[in-house]
Amino acid sequence: MAVYTQIPAEEMAELVLQFDAGKLISAKGIAEGVENSNYLVETTKGRFIFTVYEKRVDTADLPFFMAMIDHLVAKGCPVPASLKTAGGAATISHKGKSMAMMEFMPGLSVTHPTQAQALSTGRALGQLHGALKDFTLNRPNTLGLDGWLELAARCGDDLDKIQPGLKQRVAEECAFLRANWPADLDKSVIHADLFPDNVLMAGDTVCAVIDFYFACTEIRAWDLAVTHVSWSFDAENAYLADVGAALVSGYDESFGRTGAERAAFSILARGACLRFLLTRAWDWLNTPADALVTRKDPMAFLSRLEHYAAL
Amino acid sequence: MAVYTQIPAEEMAELVLQFDAGKLISAKGIAEGVENSNYLVETTKGRFIFTVYEKRVDTADLPFFMAMIDHLVAKGCPVPASLKTAGGAATISHKGKSMAMMEFMPGLSVTHPTQAQALSTGRALGQLHGALKDFTLNRPNTLGLDGWLELAARCGDDLDKIQPGLKQRVAEECAFLRANWPADLDKSVIHADLFPDNVLMAGDTVCAVIDFYFACTEIRAWDLAVTHVSWSFDAENAYLADVGAALVSGYDESFGRTGAERAAFSILARGACLRFLLTRAWDWLNTPADALVTRKDPMAFLSRLEHYAAL
Numbered sequence: 208m209a210v211y212t213q214i215p216a217e218e219m220a221e222l223v224l225q226f227d228a229g230k231l232i233s234a235k236g237i238a239e240g241v242e243n244s245n246y247l248v249e250t251t252k253g254r255f256i257f258t259v260y261e262k263r264v265d266t267a268d269l270p271f272f273m274a275m276i277d278h279l280v281a282k283g284c285p286v287p288a289s290l291k292t293a294g295g296a297a298t299i300s301h302k303g304k305s306m307a308m309m310e311f312m313p314g315l316s317v318t319h320p321t322q323a324q325a326l327s328t329g330r331a332l333g334q335l336h337g338a339l340k341d342f343t344l345n346r347p348n349t350l351g352l353d354g355w356l357e358l359a360a361r362c363g364d365d366l367d368k369i370q371p372g373l374k375q376r377v378a379e380e381c382a383f384l385r386a387n388w389p390a391d392l393d394k395s396v397i398h399a400d401l402f403p404d405n406v407l408m409a410g411d412t413v414c415a416v417i418d419f420y421f422a423c424t425e426i427r428a429w430d431l432a433v434t435h436v437s438w439s440f441d442a443e444n445a446y447l448a449d450v451g452a453a454l455v456s457g458y459d460e461s462f463g464r465t466g467a468e469r470a471a472f473s474i475l476a477r478g479a480c481l482r483f484l485l486t487r488a489w490d491w492l493n494t495p496a497d498a499l500v501t502r503k504d505p506m507a508f509l510s511r512l513e514h515y516a517a518l
Numbered sequence: 519m520a521v522y523t524q525i526p527a528e529e530m531a532e533l534v535l536q537f538d539a540g541k542l543i544s545a546k547g548i549a550e551g552v553e554n555s556n557y558l559v560e561t562t563k564g565r566f567i568f569t570v571y572e573k574r575v576d577t578a579d580l581p582f583f584m585a586m587i588d589h590l591v592a593k594g595c596p597v598p599a600s601l602k603t604a605g606g607a608a609t610i611s612h613k614g615k616s617m618a619m620m621e622f623m624p625g626l627s628v629t630h631p632t633q634a635q636a637l638s639t640g641r642a643l644g645q646l647h648g649a650l651k652d653f654t655l656n657r658p659n660t661l662g663l664d665g666w667l668e669l670a671a672r673c674g675d676d677l678d679k680i681q682p683g684l685k686q687r688v689a690e691e692c693a694f695l696r697a698n699w700p701a702d703l704d705k706s707v708i709h710a711d712l713f714p715d716n717v718l719m720a721g722d723t724v725c726a727v728i729d730f731y732f733a734c735t736e737i738r739a740w741d742l743a744v745t746h747v748s749w750s751f752d753a754e755n756a757y758l759a760d761v762g763a764a765l766v767s768g769y770d771e772s773f774g775r776t777g778a779e780r781a782a783f784s785i786l787a788r789g790a791c792l793r794f795l796l797t798r799a800w801d802w803l804n805t806p807a808d809a810l811v812t813r814k815d816p817m818a819f820l821s822r823l824e825h826y827a828a829l
Contacts (some may be wrong), residue, residue: 211550214630215628215630216626216628216629217628217629218625218629219626220626230628232624232625232626232720233625233626233718234622235546235548235549235550235558236549236624237546237547237548237549237558238521238547238548239546239547247546247548247558313543313544313560314543314544314824315527315530315531315542315543315544315545316527317526317527317528318527319528332818338528371519391583407544408531409543429707442727474529503580
């Protein structure tokens with residue numbers, strides 16, 4: 208949520224030319240994205256987001272992410288198109304960092320999604336999944352079941368510093384999920400991080416789905432679970448039944464689920480809660496309390512996990 | 519250089535309505551400004567900068583700053599106009615913070631100003647000074663001569679932690695400036711912080727002068743000195759004679775200086791260097807080395823000070 212790489216205007220003007228994006232008019236560093244540096248730039252050809260990939264995104268994964276974005280755009284999904292260099296590349300390298308340039312998409316990320324907004328988002332997620340059925344690249348999910356077990360082990364006893372008893376509860380949940388994780392559901396490339404932050408809306412309409420940097424090959428229905436756990440709770444982590452139901456019905460309407468996917472829903476949602484609980488716990492334990500970056504509360508996802516566990 | 523106050527989209531949509539600015543389409547937190555939080559917002563009525571004033575700006579000073587901006591806009595200066603509420607107010611208060619909304623101005627802040635850009639900037643500064651001749655409000659300069667002496671005392675022995683001998687050099691300079699500071703030059707409201715950051719340019723043309731939050735009543739010619747010390751040196755602090763000369767000739771062309779102002783130029787410039795040396799030194803000593811905010815090197819302004827002292 209900061210601009211880590213400062214790019215002087217004169218340099219930005221040159222970089223933008225590499226994407227054949229016209230003459231630079233304005234550039235503002237924006238406080239957005241998963242630890243990348245982003246600029247909202249205006250040129251004689253339009254408005255764009257210029258991204259500098261920082262350490263959290265492995266540049267070896269960029270061809271996968273950019274191909275996925277191109278694929279979705281080609282299928283008419285609401286995703287910002289990426290610009291290409293004269294040589295057809297979607298990224299450039301400058302001073303040791305990879306950089307990309309995408310269409311600017313209007314729209315607002317809502318904080319308190321309504322039923323109507325959840326319905327549109329469920330439909331948009333189904334549309335993405337439909338478009339990705341014939342996308343052939345793969346990227347392993349480093350934050351899947353095995354990743355959670357490893358992350359839980361790395362956090363170790365420190366989990367109890369966040370809340371006494373958390374280590375034990377996480378161990379139980381890991382064991383439960385290992386024993387009950389569905390083995391036979393369809394896998395596909397998924398977004399894997401469709402929080403409200405990553406959907407730009409105009410009223411109840413989805414303008415754009417953004418931030419594909421956790422996309423990976425995973426149980427497809429887990430993507431709906433991730434979306435469900437991130438959209439359907441209020442600030443006090445109380446379940447919003449109407450929002451949750453609208454999200455699922457939008458998805459079922461546009462893509463649909465098998466009986467097995469429906470049956471596995473609460474298990475998948477528990478896995479989604481555990482994933483965010485653990486990555487937030489790790490960040491919490493490894494971010495100084497006085498750092499300027501906001502530490503996100505891991506306990507919110509324990510509370511949500513218990514909601515699904517009680518179903 | 520961060521967004522300190524996060525405003526949810528739903529809340530921003532309401533705030534924007536208070537300025538009669540239309541329906542919110544997009545809002546991006548931008549990494550800009552003197553420790554204020556700024557959003558680049560788009561509405562059905564256009565693009566704007568929405569500012570949340572944080573602790574560094576004293577809200578008691580806001581009526582002065584906003585009146586100054588209105589005055590400059592009314593006189594046709596390249597300054598972003600501030601929006602008003604239905605009741606005519608230039609700021610609103612929300613959750614204990616003051617907020618304002620201004621026109622978005624295109625243009626880029628250059629990092630390596632050219633001679634032509636310095637000429638335009640000198641002219642724009644002269645235009646501002648002409649417009650401010652009949653501006654009747656006053657705000658004391660807390661970062662004037664007395665302020666430097668106080669700041670030097672507060673930094674005390676710690677100055678030598680930045681560079682051995684710095685305390686002694688600062689003390690000598692404070693004594694020199696106290697003895698030689700011009701007493702009879704015209705005072706006026708000035709910008710007082712016209713670094714390249716605070717000028718938005720399209721090619722060689724000034725689109726906008728921004729960031730009036732250090733504006734104060736001070737020796738008018740000191741404003742040209744502040745601009746000179748901040749524009750006329752390269753990254754290694756070597757003096758760029760062509761840039762410096764262009765800045766001064768643009769100013770002289772549009773506003774002009776008296777003989778006494780010309781004679782005092784190098785003293786005023788030494789004062790300007792000392793001002794930025796000391797505020798940067800204070801920030802340096804009081805910002806943890808690992809903080810996300812960039813610490814600006816105070817020594818750059820000692821090197822520039824020595825340039826003027828040698829004249």
